[in-house]
Amino acid sequence: MFYDVDLHSRLMLGTAQYPSPAVLAAAIEASGAEVITVSLRREGAAGQAFRDLLRQSGRRILPNTAGCHTAREAVTTAQMARELFGTRWIKLEVIGHADTLQPDPFALLEAARILCAEGFEVFPYTTEDLILGERLIEAGCRVLMPWGAPIGSGQGLRHEEALRSYRAHFAGVPVVIDAGIGAPSQAARAMEMGFDAVLLNTAVARATDPVAMARAFGTAIAAGRMAFEAGLMPRRDMAVASTPALGLADLGPADLGEALA
């Protein structure tokens, strides 16, 4: 499914912004996510504890290039991540604007070409632009990750109709909705639309109870996927009675004309 790796859970969970390492570990467990995202940063005080937590989680690691603004920065970060985490997977983020956190499509494509040629398995964080998606696939990407909404915004599927087109256009390609998801209902919606997975972080980490919210997302995403596989009914403009009319009792008032005859 994702670079020849089959996953049972279709939730990919970020590891940032949790109130404590213990809550993070419990949230990973409760979510059922088999893939967790991490970053590379200058060593902080809690570095060793975080490495232990990653090991103990037993989850597959998807390192990111968050914070990179040029293709060169992203490529160097990806190379460092490959050595450190022992994985060819990389969530490729090349940010165009510090305020909108919108992907820079040109630098993204440039970095994707280099990394795919170096044998990386790239998960490109992209806008829902169809042509850019095609170019990313030509560059060697076998997964696409369009945004739902700006990172951390919790707005859900901001361009739902465009994402519907995206899903249809890349029918044979695993597509993950990454970023902007704020509620389990939004994640379920993405899954009902046929997307292959959802990647999120803030909605769980910043919930009042992150562990319970992790479980809620895991459940909603599983339900959404199940609904997609079950085949949703077509939407209609008019009401259509679901209960059959055949055999309906006549319980109206007696017809006055008949009674007098």
Place this chain on the structure above:
Amino acid sequence: MQEAAMQIELNGTRIETEAPTLAALIAERGLDPAAVATALDGAFVARAARAGAPLIPGARVEVLSPMQGG
């Protein structure tokens, strides 16, 4: 052999070091070589290549570790 001290930039901070190579710098700083990834002047330096990566005055070294991310 006594190495000459020089100033380099390590993770954005100017430091004084006598380490002639990236590998020596990692050792001098007491870092676990297997727990970090390194870059010199913006280019990745693989673990095995650190001993052959000389430091010169003004070199920009990044030593990174796994951190939380989304």
